[in-house]
Amino acid sequence: MSDDFCEDIWLALIRWYRLNGRDLPWRHTNDPYAILVSEIMLQQTQVERAIIKYQEFLETFPTLQSLAAAAPADVIRAWATLGYNSRAIRLQTIAKIILTQYNGVFPSEPEQLLLLPGIGAYTAGAVACFAFKKSAAAVDTNIRRTLWRIFKGEVFKPANTPKEEYAFAQSVVPPNGDDAYLWNQALMDLGSSVCLPAAPKCDICPLINNCRAAVIARRHSLFPEDASVAPILRAAIAEESEKYIVGSQKRPQKPFRQSSRFFRGRIIHALREQPGAILLTELGPMIKQDWEEHNLSWLEDLVSGLVRDKLAIWADDLHMAATLDGASTDLLLD
Ligand code: SF4
Numbered sequence: 001m002s003d004d005f006c007e008d009i010w011l012a013l014i015r016w017y018r019l020n021g022r023d024l025p026w027r028h029t030n031d032p033y034a035i036l037v038s039e040i041m042l043q044q045t046q047v048e049r050a051i052i053k054y055q056e057f058l059e060t061f062p063t064l065q066s067l068a069a070a071a072p073a074d075v076i077r078a079w080a081t082l083g084y085n086s087r088a089i090r091l092q093t094i095a096k097i098i099l100t101q102y103n104g105v106f107p108s109e110p111e112q113l114l115l116l117p118g119i120g121a122y123t124a125g126a127v128a129c130f131a132f133k134k135s136a137a138a139v140d141t142n143i144r145r146t147l148w149r150i151f152k153g154e155v156f157k158p159a160n161t162p163k164e165e166y167a168f169a170q171s172v173v174p175p176n177g178d179d180a181y182l183w184n185q186a187l188m189d190l191g192s193s194v195c196l197p198a199a200p201k202c203d204i205c206p207l208i209n210n211c212r213a214a215v216i217a218r219r220h221s222l223f224p225e226d227a228s229v230a231p232i233l234r235a236a237i238a239e240e241s242e243k244y245i246v247g248s249q250k251r252p253q254k255p256f257r258q259s260s261r262f263f264r265g266r267i268i269h270a271l272r273e274q275p276g277a278i279l280l281t282e283l284g285p286m287i288k289q290d291w292e293e294h295n296l297s298w299l300e301d302l303v304s305g306l307v308r309d310k311l312a313i314w315a316d317d318l319h320m321a322a323t324l325d326g327a328s329t330d331l332l333l334d
Contacts, residue, residue: 009150009210010174010183016206017186020193022047025054027185032106032131033064033095039123039130040091044084047192053082064104068095076311077272085268086309090118093310108132121166129184133177137169138184142191147172149195153212155237198237202230263287263302268311277315 021027024047026038037057041050060078061067067075072089079088094116098106107113108131113124125138139147139162147169148154160168174180194201202214208229217232256262266287271278278286284299285291306312 005210006172006174009172009207010179012206012210013186013190014179014182017182017189021185021189025051026130030131030133032108032127033067034058035131036094036123036127037091039126040087040118041082043087043123045082049082053079064095064098064106067092068099072310076268080269080272083265085265085311087118089310093117094119106131108134110134110136121162125166126184129177129180133181135173135175135177135180137166137173139165139169140188142195143169143184143187145197146187146191146195149200149213150207150211153216155213155233155240199234200230200237202233203228260302260305264306267302267306271312 024038026035029035034054038050038054041054041057045053057078061070061075070092072092075088075092076085079085082088097116098104107116108128110121110124110128113119113127114121119127122138122140125136128134128136129138144165151168151172174183190205190207194205200213202208202211202217205211205214208214213233214229217229217236220232267283270283270286280296280299280303281293283303284295287299288295303312303314307314
């Protein structure tokens with residue numbers, strides 16, 4: 001990739017971002033703790049829902065210290081409505097590790113951040129770049145798709161290993177930390193609003209003249225000079241996506257309402273509403289409409305999973321009562 005080619009793209013995209021970037025609360029801070037909170041929330045939650053929770057969570061736990069010192073049950077309560085509650089506990093574990101093993105000094109390099117529990121390559125790159133202005137790649141789904149279209153001309157799913165993806169993404173990050181920050185944020189916004197998965201809006205894209213996928217699409221038009229590339233790309237994406245679906249032979253998935261994740265969420269919700277511990281025989285009918293006594297071992301397995309993930313504790317081994325981890329409990333006995 002020539003330096004000039006990259007530079008033209010950086011300039012065009014950063015210029016576009018300065019005018020069109022989303023105003024998100026975590027873009028107003030360089031506090032690594034706040035940025036980590038936002039990134040962990042955004043791992044499995046849409047931006048609009050994360051915005052409200054991010055502000056509330058930071059009001060409840062404004063610092064690493066306050067989060068580390070809280071009862072786990074209170075952290076899970078503050079996480080209410082976001083789902084995937086184990087993220088809240090991981091966040092608290094990270095806060096404790098930074099305070100005890102790093103003397104409260106937040107690691108700033110992606111390689112150090114990767115050593116923390118629950119932090120993958122994307123989050124490590126994002127925190128290093130957004131909090132510490134490191135020239136680090138952050139590759140999420142939107143960014144990957146957008147980068148591959150711009151630089152490689154591939155419209156659908158890149159057949160690369162995560163390691164190869166990162167090496168490539170890193171090779172096109174601007175070397176200057178301030179520009180790297182703007183570049184990563186801009187790619188996110190372009191990927192979520194313009195370079196959409198099935199229907200890219202090439203005609204309003206700031207990179208229409210640089211993007212390799214657009215250049216290739218135009219070459220395939222009968223009228224390359226006047227061609228609007230978006231419909232050509234849409235057709236190519238549809239064709240590729242068809243091949244992928246046929247080729248992947250995916251196993252049919254269980255409907256969400258029958259999945260373990262659904263019931264784990266319901267259990268946490270029930271425990272959250274409960275002032276103390278609750279017997280499994282009482283919990284069962286609260287979370288499963290067609291509850292029957294023989295479902296008890298299924299429920300026990302689910303609660304055991306939550307206990308393993310440190311989201312709940314057994315309040316009393318003999319009576320199988322569960323409660324949110326760290327909640328003050330009055331044991332409920334038969
Ligand atoms: S020109 Fe089209 S394919 Fe290329 S980055 Fe822009 S929206 Fe995506």
